[in-house]
Amino acid sequence: MTGFDYAIRTATIQDFTAVINRFTTAMMVSDNTTELDRELFEPDRTLVAEDAGSIVGVAQAFTRTLSVPGTVSPAAHVTGVAVAATHRRMGILSRIMRRQLAEVPEPVAVLWASQPGIYERFGYQASVYGHRFEAKLAEIRLTKAPVEGRLCELSVEQAASELPPILKRLQLDRPGVSGRSDQLWKQRLADPPERRDGRMPRQLIGYRSPEGDLEGYVFWRGTRQRGSDDGGNTVEVEELVAATGSAYRALWQHVLTMDLATRLVSWHAAVDEPVRQLVGNPRALGVRSYDALWLRIVDVAAALAQRRYACAVDVVLEVSDDILPANNRRFRLTGDRSTASCVETGDEPDLSLSVAELSGVYLGGRRLTEYAAVGRVHEHREGALAEVTTAMGWPVAPRSIEVF
Ligand SMILES: CC(C)(COP(=O)(O)OP(=O)(O)OC[C@H]1O[C@@H](n2cnc3c(N)ncnc32)[C@H](O)[C@@H]1OP(=O)(O)O)[C@@H](O)C(=O)NCCC(=O)NCCS
Known part of the structure; x- marks a missing residue:
C-alpha cells in the first residue's frame, strides 16, 4: 500500500x-x-x-x-x-x-523541527539559530552596569495590556520574531497547574523607567533540583524581552542574582545576545547552540521584495524550486536599506541557487558563502556572491523567542 x-x-x-x-x-x-x-x-x-x-x-x-x-x-x-x-x-x-x-x-512559511532531518527535502532551512544558557550562578561575575528604573511584579491582566507593544518593538529591532494576537497572548500568559511539571507558578516581572513606562519583561520560574550535586534550585527563564538597554541590564541582573538558586537555564537567546557583555566570564553562561526557526520561501518575488538589504544590491538570481514551479525562474533583485524590488527577468544570471539556500539566508542570520563553499550556489559573475552575501546580511542576528 x-x-x-x-x-x-x-x-x-x-x-x-x-x-x-x-x-x-x-x-x-x-x-x-x-x-x-x-x-x-x-x-x-x-x-x-x-x-x-x-x-x-x-x-x-x-x-x-x-x-x-x-x-x-x-x-x-x-x-x-x-x-x-x-x-x-x-x-x-x-x-x-x-x-x-x-x-x-x-510569502514565507516557518516551523520548529522536532526532528531536523525531515524538512530540508521540502525546501525549509534552519534560518535562525538559538543559544541556550545553562549557567552555574556562583561562577557568574556580573560587570557593573547602571540601572535607573525599577523592577515590578505584573499581574496577568497588566501583562496582557502592557507587554504586546514591547514585543512589537522587538519585531522592529530583530528579524525572526513571531507576532502575537490578543488570543495568543492569552495563551502565552496562561499557567495552568497541570502544565507546570512540578515547577513553581510563572513569575511575571516588568521593568519600569524612572518615568513609569514599562520597557521590558521577563517570565521565569524556579524548580527544586532534587538529587543534583549542589542541591540548589534552578531559575528557568522562559522569555526575556527588553526595549531599552536599561531594561535589558536590569532584567538579566535580576535572574542572574536570584537568591537560593545555583543554576540558570534560559532558551531562545540570539547568537549575538548582548548578555555576554554583562558577564565578566561569558564562558560561565554555558552556551549551547541549536537550530531554532526553519524557514521556507513560498513566493520568491514577494519575499525578496518585502525585506530590506544591508547595502545596495542589483543582481540576477536563477532560482530552482522542485515543489513550487512559480519560483523556478530568473529574478532581478534590486534593493537597499529603504526599498527593494524583485521581478522576473530574461537577463543572464549572476548566481544560481535553489529556494532552500535563499530561505536559509532570508532572515540575515546565515551567509550564502556558507552554501557556496559546498557547491550549493554557483557564481556566474565574479564578485556577485560577495555582493549578495553582504546585502542579505543584517546588523543583528535573528531571534526566535518561542516554540510554537
Ligand atoms: C515525521 C513524520 C511526520 C513523517 O511522516 P511520514 O508520512 O512517515 O513521512 P513520509 O513517508 O512522507 O516521508 C517523507 C520523507 O521523509 C523521511 N522521513 C520520514 N520521517 C523521518 C524522520 N523521522 N527523520 C528523518 N527522515 C524522515 C522519509 O524517509 C522520506 O524520505 P524520502 O523523501 O527520501 O523518501 C512521522 O514520522 C511522525 O509523525 N513522526 C512523529 C512526530 C514528529 O516527529 N512530527 C514532526 C514534528 S516537527
Whole structure:
C-alpha cells in the first residue's frame, strides 16, 4: 500500500479533537488542550489524511506575523505535523507538505523541527539559530552596569495590556520574531497547574523607567533540583524581552542574582545576545547552540521584495524550486536599506541557487558563502556572491523567542 491511497482534505472544526490526538500521540505527550486552543484552531489551514474515516496524518498552519529584515511580514506558522505510527514512511507527510506549500498565501512559511532531518527535502532551512544558557550562578561575575528604573511584579491582566507593544518593538529591532494576537497572548500568559511539571507558578516581572513606562519583561520560574550535586534550585527563564538597554541590564541582573538558586537555564537567546557583555566570564553562561526557526520561501518575488538589504544590491538570481514551479525562474533583485524590488527577468544570471539556500539566508542570520563553499550556489559573475552575501546580511542576528 502507498500513501496515495489516502485522501488529503482540509479539516473542519469537528476534527479538532482527532487532530490534537493525532499530534499528541505522535509526540508521546498527554493531551492537555484547553478551550482557548480550540478557539485558536484554524481548520481551514489544517490538512488531514484519512484512512477509512480516521485521521492518520495532519499538519496545521497558523496565521501570524514574522519580523524579517526591515519589515514585519505575514508568515504561515506551521505546526502540529504528525503521521500515525501505523502509517509512516508511506509518503503521507510528503503529500501533505507539498499541498500545504501550494496553498500557503503568505510569502514565507516557518516551523520548529522536532526532528531536523525531515524538512530540508521540502525546501525549509534552519534560518535562525538559538543559544541556550545553562549557567552555574556562583561562577557568574556580573560587570557593573547602571540601572535607573525599577523592577515590578505584573499581574496577568497588566501583562496582557502592557507587554504586546514591547514585543512589537522587538519585531522592529530583530528579524525572526513571531507576532502575537490578543488570543495568543492569552495563551502565552496562561499557567495552568497541570502544565507546570512540578515547577513553581510563572513569575511575571516588568521593568519600569524612572518615568513609569514599562520597557521590558521577563517570565521565569524556579524548580527544586532534587538529587543534583549542589542541591540548589534552578531559575528557568522562559522569555526575556527588553526595549531599552536599561531594561535589558536590569532584567538579566535580576535572574542572574536570584537568591537560593545555583543554576540558570534560559532558551531562545540570539547568537549575538548582548548578555555576554554583562558577564565578566561569558564562558560561565554555558552556551549551547541549536537550530531554532526553519524557514521556507513560498513566493520568491514577494519575499525578496518585502525585506530590506544591508547595502545596495542589483543582481540576477536563477532560482530552482522542485515543489513550487512559480519560483523556478530568473529574478532581478534590486534593493537597499529603504526599498527593494524583485521581478522576473530574461537577463543572464549572476548566481544560481535553489529556494532552500535563499530561505536559509532570508532572515540575515546565515551567509550564502556558507552554501557556496559546498557547491550549493554557483557564481556566474565574479564578485556577485560577495555582493549578495553582504546585502542579505543584517546588523543583528535573528531571534526566535518561542516554540510554537
Ligand atoms: C515525521 C513524520 C511526520 C513523517 O511522516 P511520514 O508520512 O512517515 O513521512 P513520509 O513517508 O512522507 O516521508 C517523507 C520523507 O521523509 C523521511 N522521513 C520520514 N520521517 C523521518 C524522520 N523521522 N527523520 C528523518 N527522515 C524522515 C522519509 O524517509 C522520506 O524520505 P524520502 O523523501 O527520501 O523518501 C512521522 O514520522 C511522525 O509523525 N513522526 C512523529 C512526530 C514528529 O516527529 N512530527 C514532526 C514534528 S516537527
